[in-house]
Amino acid sequence: MSEAATHSSTVAVARPELLASLDPLLREWLPRQRWFAGKGRPVTGFSLVGGVELLPPTAKLGLLHLLVRAHQPLTPAQGAAPHPGDCYQLLIGVREALPPRLAPALIGHLEEGPLAGRTVYEALYDARPAGVLLEALRTQARIGELRFERDRRQEIRDDLVPRLVTSEQSNSSIVYGDTFILKVLRRILPGNNPDLELPLMLSREGCARVPAPAAWMMADLDEETYVLGVLQPFVRGATDGWELALRELAKGEDFGAVGDLSGFGDLGGFGSEARALGRATAEVHTALARALPTVTLGHVQMGLLVDGMTERLEAAAQAVPALRPYAPGLRTAFEALADLAAEGHTWTAQRIHGDLHLGQCLRSPSGEWSLIDFEGEPSKPLAERRMPQPPARDIAGMLRSFDYAAHSHRPSVAGWADACRAAYCTGYAEVSGADPRADPLLLRAYETDKAVYEVLYEARHRPDWLPVPMAAIRRLAASP
Known part of the structure; x- marks a missing residue:
């Protein structure tokens, strides 16, 4: 890590005129990124939270690591209370001119400031800056406020060729030589x-269902620690559960009426996969319950949980008129759970995945399932994502994912989703000893809460997909 480690100056980065010169370019570029959370609101300015030169910008190729806070007008949900704005991690490359291969990475040309006349771009598209990150992780470098740590039990070679994963994600990923993914x-x-x-x-619990972190990036700023990135083994040749489900559904394109599964054989081969995925989920939940404390949710705690679900339903019904006729029926799912808690029933809560669906699951060529992306829902506060919750929340997310896969097929095959949901719950019960279907009120409440979230999301971002969660809304609203 000699190159990056020797260029740890923050002088140029900290100069206010650098951020001022980047400001107009970032206002245009940042809202276009898939991972920008403040879409629909203009960016009114930026402030620098932290900045380090990983490669000096005065050289032929520079690399700036910036933590930048984007300031935007408040939404009605945020109220009138002061909001500091979201903080984003930017890796900005600096060149005199971009070669054609880096054209998609262009941020813009600087006309003024300390880097006037230079071109800035998204550095993760570029192999050399991406290699600087891996070398920092490999050598456990400390550069300014940045700290790179690693698990010494895993070998990280210095000759791994990087490539950026270009599919749309809520973060960014780099694959190194089909060995690691950052x-x-x-x-x-x-x-x-x-x-x-x-x-x-x-990893410490010996759970093989989740790739063990090999290294990680941190920043220490104002007595606070920020996690910036995680390097994990790359599951070579793996297929995510969503892609695998759609592939199996496509094999039955010539079946007859909706709900007729005769063209699929054994669920298109996915029934056994759904069952195995249920077993994998239960293994992860069981390991998390061993490793971290569990809590008991009684009348008071469940009342707060139900209140949150009800508030989300009311807000979504206000925003999406199509949801309003079903709101009374959906509300009964939450009321039934509250009534059960009032009778003295309790539930166990533990750490869970928090955002589980088919796209968060990888099937290796050998047939083993892994769970990835434990970040939780990025829109929620970190403290909320780290709270113990009933495992039924993860299970409900996966059950809704089977439903999405079935409805993405034309014509939709509700029976395929039902069979996959049953197989998944069966597999979960085989490992955990508790069948999620044995607590139907809890499962229905979490499925309803998830479907309400989906309706709001699709109405705002993908209106063509709105019929998918609305089909579940009709079913859930009519459930006894």
Whole structure:
């Protein structure tokens, strides 16, 4: 890490005129990124949280690591209370001119400031800056406020060729030689990020269902620690569960009426996969319950949980008129859970995945399932994502994912989703000893809460997909 380690100056980065010169370019570029959380609101300015030169920008190729806070008008949900703005991790390359291969990475040309006349771009597209990150992790470098740590039990070679994963993600990922994948977190919050915390815990528990972190990036600023990225083994040749489900569904394109599974054989081969995925989920939940404290949720705690679900339903019904006729029926799912808690029933809560769906699961060529991306829902506060919750929340997320896969097929095959959901719950029960279907009120409440979230999301971002969660809304609203 000799090159980056010797260029740890923060002088140029900290100069206010540098951020001022970047400001107009970032205002245009940042809102276009998939991982930018403040879409629909203009950016009114930026402030620098932290900055380090990983390669000096005065050289032929420079690399700036910036933690930048984007200031935007408040939403009605944020109220009138002061909001500091979201903090983003930026890796900015600096060149005199971009070669054609880096054209998609262009941020813009600087006309003024300390780097006037230079071109700035998204550095993760470029192999050399991406290699600087891996070398920093490999050598456990400390550069300014940046700290790179690693698990010495895992070998990290210095000759791994990087490539950026270009599919749309809520963060950014670089694959190194089909050996490791580095997840670069974009929206940065202070505190212990579960995307590092939980895989480390599971590794210590010997749970093989989650790739063990090989290295990680941190920043120490104003007595706060920020997790910036996690390097994990790359599951070579793996297929994510969503892609595998759609592939199996496509094999039955010539079946007859909706709900007729005769063209699929054994669920298109996915029934056994759903069952195995249920077993994998239960193994992860069991390991997390061993590694971290569990809590009991009684009448008071469940009342707060139900209140949150009800508030989300009311807000979504206000925003999406199509949801309003079903709101009374959906509310009964939450009321039934509250009534059960009032009778003295209790539930166990523990650390869970927090955002589980088919796309967060990888099937290796050998047939083994792994769970990835333990960050939770990025829109929620970090403290909320780290709270113990009933495992039924993860299970409900996966059940909804089977439903999405079935409805993405034309014509939709509700029976395929039902069979996969049953197989998944069966597999979960085989490992955990508790069948999620044995607590139907809890499962229905979490499925309803998830479907309400989906309706709001699709209405705002993908209106063509709105019929998918609305089909579940009709079913859940009519459930006894």
